[in-house]
Amino acid sequence: MADHAHAPRPLGGNLLTPFTLLLGVLAAIAAAILLYRFINGLGAVTNLNDGYPWGIWIAYDVVVGSAFACGGYAMALLVYIFNKGQYHPLVRPALLASLFGYTLAGVSVIFDLGRWWNFWHIFWPGYAQVNSVMFEVAVCVSAYIVVMWIEFSPAFLEKWGMKDVKQKLNKLLFFFIALGVLLPSMHQSSLGSLLVIFGRQIHPLWQSGVLLPVIYLMTAILLGFAVVVFEATLSSAGFGRPLETKVLTPLSKIMYWLLAAYVVVRVLDLVFRGALGTAFAATWQAFWFWVETAAFVVPLALLSTEQARRSAAKLFTGAVLLMLGGMLLRINGFLVGYMTGDGWHYFPSFAELMVTVGIIAFEILAYIYIVRNYPVLPAAQPATR
């Protein structure tokens, strides 16, 4: 592989476009809503209630958001642990997206915490309660955010010309990379374990008990690959760069086999727990279960041949469907399948939705800013065009 041609370079170019302007406006609206929320309380902007104490700010912004940010984790696992060097060019852009995804997922927890000024208690001996799944998630996610900033710092150090710091860091990088694989393995599985203590309040289609960590971890890695394909396609279109099908096709093969394994685990779990029958009841839960299942199974059919995996359109469709499936698994587990008894309803308010949209907008904006100014994306190779 020609290293020079693949070395990451800043893209440069104009930052102010109608698109970035729109993103900025959306982010500003979210900020205004959040200001209002901090002054008047959660009830003033959300539809949360005691039957649904968690809404989309947790189920989407944190649980789905962090899973969507698993691209860096999945690629590090592949490149550094399984030594698949050919995917190296995908690592930095994936890591960047993960960095923002996770940092924002971490920060957005604060928006949802009622007594946010106490949030440091989670890390404080004397307060910290180590039996709580949430304790594990919080500590692990925070540690991972720090590790990712360290992992990504070579890009900044390069730009700022701090060569000796970068060199010293490079010698230790392998350790941070190992940590950067361990930590998401821990908290992505624990995000599933959060549901264990809800017991029968979670519909049997999603209450997998001790298999919850396995199911959430497998889909997190799956989502990581899907997001890498998705982002590579979008950024090649958005920044007018050639699509790296040469890397994406073999990558999608790995994704494909992981998907097959996941579907087997998911189905066997439902069968052995005797929960499959509930999928045929006339309920909303059953309906959304089938939508979720379709989003996993269709890509299984779509990407089954090498030829299909060479088609940029099919790759993109498969990735988008997988992202939808992984998202639904989580939304279904935390909201659709959460049943606290009659009389409770929840659907996110407009303001809640706008905050979520604003966070996503901010994330994209930051990504654009960084790749235009810092060496992240591999320099384009005309040959692959």
Next chain:
Amino acid sequence: MDRRKFFKASLAGGAALATGAASCPAQARDNKSLPPEALGLLFDSTLCVGCKACVAACKEANGMPPEFSTQDQYWDTPLDISGKTLNVIKAYKHGTLEKKDGEENGFAFIKKSCMHCVDPSCVSACPVQAMKKDPKTGIVSYDKDACIGCRYCVAACPFGVPRFTYDSPTPRISKCQLCVHRHKDGKYAACAEVCPTGATLYGTVADINKEIARRKALKPGEKTQFPRGRLGGPDQSYPGVAAKYLDHTYGEKEFGGTQMLLLSGVSFQKLGYPDLPPRSDAALSETLQHTLYGGLIAPIAVLGALTFVAKRNVKPEDEEGGHHG
């Protein structure tokens, strides 16, 4: 690395994680057991006349604001427990309402407040020890100064007990703490203190269980004395007639047991109490966490393996920026 090696490596990684997971099954934990001097409440639905004196007394004892459900806001009319209400009496109604404690064409009353579970989900869920179970009395209390307002306890409690004040910028959890703040003045649960019929009784769980056994041994219609206020306190008993009890004592087995125990003539599910397994969810959740993370043994072992592999595979980047794996 060719594909065969790749799969081998994946298998090895998976096996490492699995052994890590299986390495400390000794820490699997059972339901917790009842604390030695456990305190609790006995609610006997057959004695409750629905006067709601306990609802008013609870409000006063805990300084909670009134809540309105009628158009003219004359008096406190909570329909359920909430951020402003820790205890309610609800009615069960069926058909012609002829028979008290009858499931068919009858009616009955039921109390709803914290069960003070023996192995509470709220305590296991809370990441900051704001929910605590007293090791001696077993009272589950809440500390707002520790709480971060994450509402994991609200979501986790199978009885839907902890409630949250969503309308406040400085919100807090509301739940019955068995009037633990009144103990220092020698007082006890306000709801039990004011209950005119002794439907709500306060006492040690040991005394409560004795009283339950005594009532269940009575024949329906048999004359007996019903204590009021506090078991083991001054005698405030009055003569009454035993009702027909279900065999089921709610809270005896449910969810690893609770320190509020319920007697009734109408099935508990009809009264709004969930059908729960004998194992607490906290036991399963904590067993899982301890198996994966107990003593950090598994994570450290996996980190060691990952570091070893990463060290081999990560080649330090040189200044030219050439850095493939």
